[in-house]
Amino acid sequence: MSERNKVLAICGSTRSRSTNLNFIEAVASLSIEDFDIAIFSGLAALPHFNPDLDTDTPPAEVAAFRKLLAEVEGVLICTPEYALGAPGTLKNALDWLVSSCELYHKPVALITASTSGAKAHESLLGTLKMIDAEVVEKTQLLISFAKTKVNHQSEITDALTLQAIEELITEFALLMKQKSLV
Numbered sequence: 001m002s003e004r005n006k007v008l009a010i011c012g013s014t015r016s017r018s019t020n021l022n023f024i025e026a027v028a029s030l031s032i033e034d035f036d037i038a039i040f041s042g043l044a045a046l047p048h049f050n051p052d053l054d055t056d057t058p059p060a061e062v063a064a065f066r067k068l069l070a071e072v073e074g075v076l077i078c079t080p081e082y083a084l085g086a087p088g089t090l091k092n093a094l095d096w097l098v099s100s101c102e103l104y105h106k107p108v109a110l111i112t113a114s115t116s117g118a119k120a121h122e123s124l125l126g127t128l129k130m131i132d133a134e135v136v137e138k139t140q141l142l143i144s145f146a147k148t149k150v151n152h153q154s155e156i157t158d159a160l161t162l163q164a165i166e167e168l169i170t171e172f173a174l175l176m177k178q179k180s181l182v
């Protein structure tokens with residue numbers, strides 16, 4: 001029997017009561033039959049990206065982050081928008097992956113859950129495309145007015161959002177399965 005696919009989830013918000021963390025937990029419970037999700041907890045500890053530090057021996061936090069990514073079949077990014085862009089901590093993390101290529105052809109699901117979120121979503125899709133991550137139409141989702149659609153028990157309270165997330169999970173699982181057969 002083949003092993004279950006593993007997913008690393010990255011929350012673009014470092015806030016303790018983050019709506020995006022609630023969405024990640026909701027995806028984890030809805031996808032229990034499909035894949036295993038571990039949540040990355042080191043986003044805020046990554047040093048500021050500096051090409052001078054991006055050598056064969058990068059900072060330990062960066063090496064650990066890259067190793068976690070290399071060990072999974074897929075990545076889930078769930079993030080708010082800040083000031084019409086991606087949160088700096090998240091963009092910083094992605095900048096560390098440009099040269100090391102852990103997301104190259106790797107299935108990525110992107111959920112932007114924010115008050116509006118359209119600009120950050122578009123910007124992140126551009127960044128992910130630039131580093132050749134495998135994001136398809138059905139593994140990306142913009143959830144506006146996000147705080148009204150999930151509760152603090154990580155239950156999705158909006159029927160259309162729940163349906164959209166279930167569809168995203170199905171497509172993401174399929175994408176990882178197809179990749180593992182290549």
Ligand SMILES: Cc1cc2nc3c(=O)[nH]c(=O)nc-3n(C[C@H](O)[C@H](O)[C@H](O)COP(=O)(O)O)c2cc1C
Nearest residue numbers: 013015018019020080081082083084114115116117
């Ligand atoms: C500094 C700051 C800037 C923000 N800018 C935006 C924005 O440009 N667009 C938007 O949709 N929401 C913006 N928001 C609202 C956040 O999207 C909203 O608070 C979201 O729920 C935060 O995600 P979280 O609950 O996962 O922490 C901003 C919030 C903060 C604190």
